[in-house]
Amino acid sequence: MPSILLQKLLGDLRAARSQATTVSERSAIDGAIADILDGIFATGGMPEVGAVGTAKSALAVPSETQSERPMSKLSPFYGIGLKEACPKLLSIIGDRGNKTPQAPREIWEHLKAEGWTSNHSDPVHSVNDALRRRSKTHGDVMLVGSGKWGRTDWYSDAELAEIKKSVGGMGGRDRGDHIERTKAGMATAKLRGARLGPERKLSAEQTVQLLDMVRSGAKRPKIAEQFGITTASVNNYAKRHGYTLQELRAEGKKLRASKAEATTEVDTDTDSGETRH
Numbered sequence: 246m247p248s249i250l251l252q253k254l255l256g257d258l259r260a261a262r263s264q265a266t267t268v269s270e271r272s273a274i275d276g277a278i279a280d281i282l283d284g285i286f287a288t289g290g291m292p293e294v295g296a297v298g299t300a301k302s303a304l305a306v307p308s309e310t311q312s313e314r315p316m317s318k319l320s321p322f323y324g325i326g327l328k329e330a331c332p333k334l335l336s337i338i339g340d341r342g343n344k345t346p347q348a349p350r351e352i353w354e355h356l357k358a359e360g361w362t363s364n365h366s367d368p369v370h371s372v373n374d375a376l377r378r379r380s381k382t383h384g385d386v387m388l389v390g391s392g393k394w395g396r397t398d399w400y401s402d403a404e405l406a407e408i409k410k411s412v413g414g415m416g417g418r419d420r421g422d423h424i425e426r427t428k429a430g431m432a433t434a435k436l437r438g439a440r441l442g443p444e445r446k447l448s449a450e451q452t453v454q455l456l457d458m459v460r461s462g463a464k465r466p467k468i469a470e471q472f473g474i475t476t477a478s479v480n481n482y483a484k485r486h487g488y489t490l491q492e493l494r495a496e497g498k499k500l501r502a503s504k505a506e507a508t509t510e511v512d513t514d515t516d517s518g519e520t521r522h
Contacts, residue, residue, distance in 0.1 A: 251281055251284050251285045251288070252285070254281050255278065255281045255282065255285070258274055258277055258278050258281065259278065261274060262274045262275070262278070279317065282317050282319075282320075283317050283319055317359075317360065320359050320360065321333060321337065322334070322356065322359050322361065326375075327356075327363075327371060327372065327375040328375045328378055328379050329379075330356055330361070330375075331352055331356075331372060331375050331376050331379065331386065331394075332376075332379055332383070332385055332386045332396065334347075334352055334355055334356060335347065335352075335386060335394065335395065335396045336396060339396055339398075339399055344395065344396075344399045345395075346389045346390075346391075346393035346394055346395040347393060347394055347395070348391075348392055348393050348394075349369045349370075349372040349373040349376065349392070349394070350369045350372075352372050352376075352394070353368050353369050353371075353372045356372075376394050384397060385397055385398070387405075387408065387409075388412050389408050389412065390408065390411060390412055447472060447474070447482065451472060452482055452486070455468060455471075455472060455479065455482055455483075456482070456483065456486060456488070456493060458471070459479070459483060459488075459490055459493040459494060459497070460493050460494065460496055460497030460500070461497055462494060462497060462498075465479045465480075465490070
């Protein structure tokens with residue numbers, strides 16, 4: 246039976262499954278889907294992988310089917326680990342003329358449609374981790390921007406150099422995407438009251454006031470609020486003047502005790518009719 250006919254039957258069965266109203270109907274359709282997939286693999290074919298951005302992928306199997314149907318022994322992914330399966334999937338996509346980078350979530354959806362299962366709480370993270378390890382050990386896959394992955398043999402040397410230049414150090418995002426995400430993050434930080442930009446500089450007079458507040462026993466949050474700085478900056482200003490907060494507080498405590506003692510002596514001498522100088 247021609248592979249194109251099997252592909253059409255597979256698509257029809259998957260479309261029909263969503264209309265099934267009973268468990269027995271779904272089970273029957275699932276069995277037929279498994280048989281069709283075995284037939285496709287037996288003829289050397291593979292269920293078509295839809296291009297990125299299409300409404301539906303040929304591998305978009307409902308989640309119930311994925312959990313109920315084991316991976317066929319004829320599947321190209323049977324018996325291999327995730328680190329090998331991810332680049333193999335990209336290779337199959339490329340061989341079909343669709344050299345479109347895939348996000349980890351898209352790769353996982355394709356593998357899951359093949360009956361792949363995972364005990365990880367976040368399978369998409371597992372895919373991303375497997376690709377990163379594969380990139381380091383084999384170098385046949387790479388981040389190409391916007392968190393998507395492709396095969397290195399899809400690109401020329403000049404293209405590879407340009408991709409590495411734009412992606413390097415930015416977690417798989419290209420420069421434009423990195424800028425947009427940074428702006429969005431800054432806007433969100435402002436909404437929650439975060440201070441952006443360099444640390445605020447205090448004048449010499451304000452710095453003296455800050456040190457005096459520490460000596461008086463004021464708490465860091467109150468001091469920080471007073472001058473519009475962070476609590477960490479309170480420590481930093483004290484250190485720049487050769488103090489720790491503990492030393493300033495101890496100094497303030499001694500000054501207050503000395504002042505109280507002097508006041509007591511004056512009061513005592515006044516009562517006795519003498520004034521001490």
